[in-house]
Amino acid sequence: MRILLDKFSKSFGNTKVIEAMDLEVGSGEMLALLGPSGCGKSTTLFAICGIHRPTSGRILFGERDVTSLPSQERNVGVVFQSYALYPHMTVEENIGFPLTVRRLPAGDIKKRVAEISALVHIDNLLGRRPAQLSGGQQQRVALARALIRRPDVLLLDEPLANLDAKLRLEMRSEIRRLQKETGITAILVTHDQVEAMSMCDRIAIMKEGEIVQIATPSEMYNDPRTAFVAGFLGNPPISFLKGKALSGAFVSGDGNFRLPLGSLRDIGDGRALTLGIRPEHFGPKGDLVIEGKVAFAETQGRENLYDVVLADGSVLRSIQPVRDDVKLGDCVRWNLSSEAAFVFAEDGRRL
Amino acid sequence: MADKTQTSANFSSVPVMLLLTLVSLPLVLMYAYLFIDTISNSEAGSLIPNELTLEHWRFLWETRPGKASIWLVTLNTFIFAGSITAVILIVSSMAGYVLSRLNVPARGLLLAGVMVLHAFPSVTLIISIFIVLQYVGLYNSLIGVILVKAAIDMPLGIWLMKGFYDTVPWEIEMAGLVDGASRFTVWRRLVLPQIKPAIMALGLFSFLTGWSEFILPQVLAPGSQVQVLSVYLASLIADDNNFDFATFKAVGVFYVVPVLVLYVFFQKHLMNIYGGGTKG
Numbered sequence: 170m171r172i173l174l175d176k177f178s179k180s181f182g183n184t185k186v187i188e189a190m191d192l193e194v195g196s197g198e199m200l201a202l203l204g205p206s207g208c209g210k211s212t213t214l215f216a217i218c219g220i221h222r223p224t225s226g227r228i229l230f231g232e233r234d235v236t237s238l239p240s241q242e243r244n245v246g247v248v249f250q251s252y253a254l255y256p257h258m259t260v261e262e263n264i265g266f267p268l269t270v271r272r273l274p275a276g277d278i279k280k281r282v283a284e285i286s287a288l289v290h291i292d293n294l295l296g297r298r299p300a301q302l303s304g305g306q307q308q309r310v311a312l313a314r315a316l317i318r319r320p321d322v323l324l325l326d327e328p329l330a331n332l333d334a335k336l337r338l339e340m341r342s343e344i345r346r347l348q349k350e351t352g353i354t355a356i357l358v359t360h361d362q363v364e365a366m367s368m369c370d371r372i373a374i375m376k377e378g379e380i381v382q383i384a385t386p387s388e389m390y391n392d393p394r395t396a397f398v399a400g401f402l403g404n405p406p407i408s409f410l411k412g413k414a415l416s417g418a419f420v421s422g423d424g425n426f427r428l429p430l431g432s433l434r435d436i437g438d439g440r441a442l443t444l445g446i447r448p449e450h451f452g453p454k455g456d457l458v459i460e461g462k463v464a465f466a467e468t469q470g471r472e473n474l475y476d477v478v479l480a481d482g483s484v485l486r487s488i489q490p491v492r493d494d495v496k497l498g499d500c501v502r503w504n505l506s507s508e509a510a511f512v513f514a515e516d517g518r519r520l
Numbered sequence: 521m522a523d524k525t526q527t528s529a530n531f532s533s534v535p536v537m538l539l540l541t542l543v544s545l546p547l548v549l550m551y552a553y554l555f556i557d558t559i560s561n562s563e564a565g566s567l568i569p570n571e572l573t574l575e576h577w578r579f580l581w582e583t584r585p586g587k588a589s590i591w592l593v594t595l596n597t598f599i600f601a602g603s604i605t606a607v608i609l610i611v612s613s614m615a616g617y618v619l620s621r622l623n624v625p626a627r628g629l630l631l632a633g634v635m636v637l638h639a640f641p642s643v644t645l646i647i648s649i650f651i652v653l654q655y656v657g658l659y660n661s662l663i664g665v666i667l668v669k670a671a672i673d674m675p676l677g678i679w680l681m682k683g684f685y686d687t688v689p690w691e692i693e694m695a696g697l698v699d700g701a702s703r704f705t706v707w708r709r710l711v712l713p714q715i716k717p718a719i720m721a722l723g724l725f726s727f728l729t730g731w732s733e734f735i736l737p738q739v740l741a742p743g744s745q746v747q748v749l750s751v752y753l754a755s756l757i758a759d760d761n762n763f764d765f766a767t768f769k770a771v772g773v774f775y776v777v778p779v780l781v782l783y784v785f786f787q788k789h790l791m792n793i794y795g796g797g798t799k800g
Contacts (some may be wrong), residue, residue: 218698240697247698253691257713267699270709314699 170231170321170354171196172217177226179212184228186212189226189377199348201365203401204375210358213375214324217356218245223322230321243322246315246353247364250327252307254299260286260310261295267318285313289347305336312344316351323348323355329364341368362402366390374398396513399445405474407511419444419512423481426459428507432520442520445511448474448488457503461485463499477501498499558770576766580774582739584762587742588752588772597748600666600737601730607670608677608726615674616681617707619740621693631682638675646739653740665741677722684718685711720789724782731779749775 174192178185188208194200202210213222217228219240221315227236254263262269266277273281286292289309299307308328315323328344329337345368348355359365363371366386373383374397382394386402393399399407412421414436419431421444428444436442451459464484465476468491475487475495484490487503495501512520538657553600560569583589618624619631649668650659658664696706712719734750742751753775756768783790 215694220694220697240694241702243698245698247695249691251689251691253689253695255692255695255710255713257716266696266701270701270705272698287557314695318700425523 171225171229172322172354172356173229174213174217175229177213177216177228178222178224179209179216180224185378190378190380192373192380192383194354194356196354197352198371199345199357199369201357201359201369201372202375203359203362203365203372205401206360208375209378210375211326214247214326217322218247218324224273233495244318244320245322245324246320247324248308248311248315248326248328250330252299252311252331253308254310254314256299258298259295260291260297260299260302263299263310264295264313264317267314271318281317282313288316288350289313289343291356294397304332305340308332308336308340309343312347316347316353318420319351320353323351323353325355325357327359328357329359329361337364344368353452363404366402374401393445394509394519396443396445396511396517398520399511399513399519403447405448405486405488407445407447408484409513410446410479410483410485412442412444414438414442419510421479421481422483425480426457428457428505428510430507430510430512433511436520437515439457441515443513443515443517445513446485446505447509448486450485450506450509451477451485452489452503455506457505457507458502459485459505460500460502463495463497463501466495466497475501477503552771554769555773558773561766576764576770579767579771587755588747590752590771592745593747593749594753596662596746597731597750599662600669600733600748601727603666604670604673604730605723605726607666608673609723611670612674612681612713612722613715614718615678616683617685617711619678620682620685631679634675634678638679642672643735646735650739660741660743660746662741662746665737666748668740669730669736672736673726673729677726680722681715681718684715688714714740717789720786720793721791723791724786728779728782 172192172194174190177187177190177192179187190213192213202213212221212272216223216280219235219238223236227234229235232242255266258266261279261282265282267280268278282295283292286295286437289312291306291309291313294310296308299310302310311328325344329340332340341364344357357365358371369386371383371385372389374381374389376397382389384392389398390402393402396409400409410421412419414420414433415427415438417431417433417436418427419433419442420427433442459477459479461477461479463475465474465480467474471491472488473491473495475489477485477487478487485505514520540704556569559572559574561571562569566567579590619627624630634756653659653664653668655663658667690713692710693706696710697703701709732750734754737746737748738751738754741747747755749771753768753771756771
């Protein structure tokens with residue numbers, strides 16, 4: 170079911186958290202709300218599930234206006250960061266709770282619980298209590314509880330934050346599998362760009378209560394609209410160089426190198442600019458030679474990560490297939506792919 | 521709370537035990553003689569009893585003229601303590617939730633007010649309560665004194681419950697709401713079970729204070745049909761005509777037995793009241 174936020178605003182007392190936000194999530198789509206903590210992504214989520222009432226604006230599920238409906242009448246499933254399982258109930262009672270409060274016959278509940286727990290692979294744990302489960306199992310119970318009454322919308326609030334690295338990887342594909350199998354519209358709130366990129370159809374990146382950009386993960390990675398977006402996506406992160414415009418080219422702070430760029434043709438000389446270079450675009454291959462000193466080297470098994478300090482003190486990151494000819498402190502002359510570099514104006518806008 | 525009975529390998533507990541035994545010996549002797557005196561007679565001035573007897577426990581099967589039957593009094597006491605417990609549990613488990621979770625106007629003022637009420641010594645109010653009860657026709661009735669005692673003990677219960685509710689995670693309630701449960705169902709089925717230890721503790725605490733309450737029943741319900749054990753006990757010692765110290769002691773032992781039983785079975789729960797967390 171489609172979700173539409175129309176001029177949605179939310180303030181707590183005098184603090185405005187979100188102002189006039191528009192967002193549309195297509196039916197069956199999985200969208201990530203990505204942003205640093207305090208950017209209002211959880212507030213948006215809680216407004217969609219009805220725990221917070223919007224200060225103004227509308228929320229639509231399909232064509233139905235749910236803005237003033239309480240949570241109970243919205244038919245949303247939510248997975249909380251802490252899972253919020255009911256500690257005094259068994260797994261079976263936990264999963265069946267949404268049906269129990271609807272007074273469904275016990276036989277039906279049992280059947281539905283069996284179905285859904287098989288789907289999330291916890292059918293052998295139904296008699297346990299949440300305290301006797303591992304983090305990943307608790308997560309599955311929370312998912313099952315959210316899915317059992319076939320909600321119109323599935324909301325996930327940082328669902329992987331409390332899991333260890335390996336489980337996180339496993340649950341990432343698991344959640345995506347369930348979402349695809351059930352065809353449910355889902356919104357994932359996260360501050361982890363890897364999660365957002367790997368699990369979702371589209372990403373809405375948020376900053377200070379506003380959506381900066383909505384796009385598919387690859388579009389957003391290759392075509393970021395602002396320096397903030399470029400800095401948020403990508404691991405290891407992009408590196409930024411300060412400089413200014415001079416006759417259609419980017420010139421670094423100390424004038425050490427210049428990079429002619431088509432997008433700078435109409436930019437007046439002397440305007441302050443920022444150049445963003447992803448680590449994979451700085452290395453042995455490229456068209457512009459840059460000299461620097463290796464200040465940090467780290468091997469990640471398949472790849473090596475280097476920090477190169479340039480003459481003016483700024484740092485470029487480089488990620489390359491493993492090599493052992495470069496050591497800490499070495500002077501290197503590596504190349505930069507000029508067509509892959511992003512130029513941002515002083516206010517962070519991409520040029 | 522975890523068991524703390526394990527002994528340390530570094531320190532011997534013998535000297536401490538010795539000291540404690542020495543210090544508590546007089547108390548132990550007092551309790552011992554309280555019991556011994558109820559089942560024996562001894563010469564005046566002698567510590568060693570010279571005959572065993574059950575005559576001091578006579579009050580159990582015969583009612584003295586002018587006195588209420590001990591069993592009626594015991595029943596009254598159970599009704600008194602039990603009703604207080606029920607009223608306090610019901611009201612403070614709800615009020616505590618409201619003060620902890622719902623949007624109450626002037627919450628701070630309310631909480632402070634409740635606290636002030638708790639700090640108020642009940643004796644200072646007793647004359648006005650007496651007049652009020654007489655006016656509404658509840659003087660010399662169990663209901664009247666139950667209401668008064670419950671009202672006086674309520675602030676502590678409300679505060680305690682609020683403290684326990686504060687430790688229950690919000691997410692559980694949010695999850696309940698989006699799962700389709702009403703606010704009342706959320707409270708009843710999801711939140712209340714989380715604070716079960718607190719309910720247990722407060723219930724026991726209320727029962728014990730109700731059981732041992734003396735001044736309120738003495739002033740507000742002294743009639744022999746509505747007497748509770750503490751008042752009955754006091755009337756024994758106040759009776760100058762048939763002064764019987766051994767019977768007084770026997771009634772005292774009788775009075776304390778339910779308390780001891782409760783302590784033995786529920787002391788773990790009672791400790792929770794001072795723990796302040798949702799531990800089971």
